[in-house]
Amino acid sequence: MKVARQAKILELIENEEIETQDELAKQLKESGFHVTQATVSRDIKDMRLIKIMSKSGRHRYAPFRDAGGNQLSERIVNVFRESVVSIDYSGNLVVIKTFSGGAMAASVAIDSMEWSDVVGCLAGDDTIFVAIRNQDKVVDVVEKFKKLMK
Template sequence: MKSARHQAILHLIEKYPIDRQEDLLAHLRQEGFDVTQATVSRDIRELRLIKTASGDGTYRYMAATGNGKTAHSASRFETIFRESVIGVDYAGHMVLVKCFSGMANAACEVFDSRTWDKVVGTLSGDDTFFILMRSEEAAADICRQLQQYTAHRT
């Protein structure tokens, strides 16, 4: 029963923009699962669901991949990046991604959810996030790659 419920939860959060345990509980009950709030809370923890910002500023539960990163589709990455990022530039090993106010965390989170070559790590603020690269050449390369996803080219 637990396995079937977990599968149902993963299906529901993919299908609906569920952002609260109460909403997930209601959806599960509609699917025929007789569960309590405590069970839903435990399932969320066991499935390692996380809340992420959507492109429209709302939040929703998403499943994390095995490495702790959120699984996002390529189109979701593109949508959030296009809607959040003003420009991308680099200097030395650092890449600066300038975002609209309050959007850097969402853009950085979808960036981190993908696998990129030669990325050491990221650091996000309110309207900017930085990417530390292994070399200046790698910084220039990723800068070019990311610029294709921005509506506001630098």
């Protein structure tokens, strides 16, 4: 339940400008997660979420990154690791299969990685298509994803 809830948190903060714990708790409740403010607070701490300034000028929750700007917190990597079932590729597309409902959270982690070889990704319910800039780099990117799963 915790992994699913934290995966939903990643999805929510990626798609919404959530400024407060109350807003996050409300969104989680609307998504079917019965949480208290204390649970949300623990999740924020556990996932090392921070507040950043959004384009609209509001503060919003976002994943913490190190000074290099391209490292995911351990918790976000864990959400990716625990969501992904398999990884395959064809041409310049990587296809990542997740448990049902896990694709959005895993894609948030992929987007947060900001790998230069990744053009972007498209997530459904249990499948993510990741477009790779150069077909020669596909195997390298697949290996990076597989390392995250270990």
